[in-house]
Amino acid sequence: MVLYLIVVLTFTIALYLLRYLLTKNHDYLKQKNVPHPKPLPLFGNHIESILLKKHATQVSQEISEKFPEEPYVGTWFGTRPTLIVKDPNLVKLVLSKDFYHFSGRDVSDFSDREPITNSIFFCGGDQWKIQRQNLTPLFSSAKIKGMFHLINDCAAQLERLLEDETKSLSYIDAKFLFARYTIECITSCGFGLNSNTMKTGGAANPFMIIREKIFDTSIIRGLKMNSRVIWPSLFYALRLCLFDKRIFSFFHNLLTGIFTSRQSEKSSRNDFVDLILTWKQNNYISGVRLGSKCGENNTVRLKVNNDLLVIQSVLFFGAGFETTATSLSLVLYELAKNQEVQEKLCTEIDCYFRKSNGVIEYECINELPYLEACIEESLRMYPLIGVLTRDVMDDYTFPTGLRIQKGDLIRTYQ
Numbered sequence: 001m002v003l004y005l006i007v008v009l010t011f012t013i014a015l016y017l018l019r020y021l022l023t024k025n026h027d028y029l030k031q032k033n034v035p036h037p038k039p040l041p042l043f044g045n046h047i048e049s050i051l052l053k054k055h056a057t058q059v060s061q062e063i064s065e066k067f068p069e070e071p072y073v074g075t076w077f078g079t080r081p082t083l084i085v086k087d088p089n090l091v092k093l094v095l096s097k098d099f100y101h102f103s104g105r106d107v108s109d110f111s112d113r114e115p116i117t118n119s120i121f122f123c124g125g126d127q128w129k130i131q132r133q134n135l136t137p138l139f140s141s142a143k144i145k146g147m148f149h150l151i152n153d154c155a156a157q158l159e160r161l162l163e164d165e166t167k168s169l170s171y172i173d174a175k176f177l178f179a180r181y182t183i184e185c186i187t188s189c190g191f192g193l194n195s196n197t198m199k200t201g202g203a204a205n206p207f208m209i210i211r212e213k214i215f216d217t218s219i220i221r222g223l224k225m226n227s228r229v230i231w232p233s234l235f236y237a238l239r240l241c242l243f244d245k246r247i248f249s250f251f252h253n254l255l256t257g258i259f260t261s262r263q264s265e266k267s268s269r270n271d272f273v274d275l276i277l278t279w280k281q282n283n284y285i286s287g288v289r290l291g292s293k294c295g296e297n298n299t300v301r302l303k304v305n306n307d308l309l310v311i312q313s314v315l316f317f318g319a320g321f322e323t324t325a326t327s328l329s330l331v332l333y334e335l336a337k338n339q340e341v342q343e344k345l346c347t348e349i350d351c352y353f354r355k356s357n358g359v360i361e362y363e364c365i366n367e368l369p370y371l372e373a374c375i376e377e378s379l380r381m382y383p384l385i386g387v388l389t390r391d392v393m394d395d396y397t398f399p400t401g402l403r404i405q406k407g408d409l410i411r412t413y414q
């Protein structure tokens with residue numbers, strides 16, 4: 001009987017303790033006078049997105065709509081206080097003007113725990129700033145113009161592939177088709193190699209396999225992604241990883257050979273690898289410390305080694321192909337539904353080809369305004385990264401007087 005009592009007592013105390021731990025900061029937003037819905041223990045207000053029942057954008061939007069007049073709404077993403085910022089002027093402060101306080105995404109303090117999360121997309125602060133400052137010149141229009149002939153070659157392959165597949169298949173998965181095309185563009189412009197995604201193998205092509213690993217949409221990956229945001233210390237203490245280690249190894253094996261051969265023999269491809277290899281010249285890349293005032297000499301440096309260059313290449317690959325493939329397939333989807341728009345667009349493109357004698361030049365991007373409008377409208381209708389998340393890097397006070405703390409999360413949705 002005594003043993004029974006001890007067990008029940010221990011269990012009850014453990015339950016209370018757990019509940020206390022999971023709800024202890026639930027007064028945080030109330031004390032700050034931030035309008036907020038009632039949170040659940042453990043899941044906060046984002047249970048449907050944490051359990052992958054709904055898209056994160058939809059959940060943020062639905063919560064916001066319950067507070068139509070408020071500039072922001074307080075929520076808990078799991079157990080992390082998360083402010084959904086709605087007022088466009090405050091969004092501008094977070095994403096642009098006061099960016100110093102919001103330079104990280106989600107869990108930037110833990111970005112050094114995995115090779116891939118060391119990239120610009122995951123880190124914050126000076127680490128982000130140095131990479132951003134040194135990557136920006138690589139994306140200038142002059143550099144992209146220099147790669148245009150490579151994209152043109154890939155487009156010719158796409159045309160041949162479409163001719164073949166329309167003869168032999170009853171339907172074509174547009175997203176898959178464009179992923180094959182954009183991966184070929186990225187590997188060609190980025191690394192100077194042919195992935196052959198449009199020629200052989202289909203889904204069995206190694207690049208298509210690595211695509212599945214990077215953009216793994218399984219429930220396990222989704223749960224890992226969310227638990228990493230909510231309890232990063234526990235996530236890494238349990239030796240979990242967001243990205244499959246084979247992704248980094250794949251690119252490491254692929255690229256270190258290319259780096260070595262390019263260093264011993266000068267290349268004139270002017271592709272991404274050529275450009276990031278210039279980082280190796282001084283063994284370091286440097287940048288101005290984030291938040292430095294004009295005139296202050298506040299330089300920070302980052303050591304350059306093969307791992308850093310491989311990480312940039314994974315980023316270039318991952319950020320570049322899936323976004324573009326999805327955007328292209330959504331433009332086609334809308335054009336298929338809007339015949340009138342499709343005909344008007346075809347007329348504009350036919351007219352361009354008549355003028356240019358069938359040759360497509362880089363300058364076409366300035367000569368096809370209707371095409372540009374179609375792409376922009378499609379991106380407006382289907383923003384690919386619907387929710388932009390920011391880590392609060394340093395305590396910050398909004399003009400409304402609301403003070404948020406380091407470690408809180410910010411979400412804005414499009």
Ligand code: HEM
Pocket residue numbers: 105120121132315316317319320321323324327379384385388389
């Ligand atoms: C239609 C195609 C694309 C769309 C819709 C798109 C969308 C976006 C968005 C919304 C962000 C901001 C995310 C945030 O602030 O949290 C972003 C960031 C970024 N994108 Fe793209 N993107 C596209 C294509 C590309 C391509 C082709 C590349 C490179 C090859 C690329 C590289 C990047 C990088 C490096 C960042 C991070 C910038 C930073 O942290 O400063 N994107 N993209």
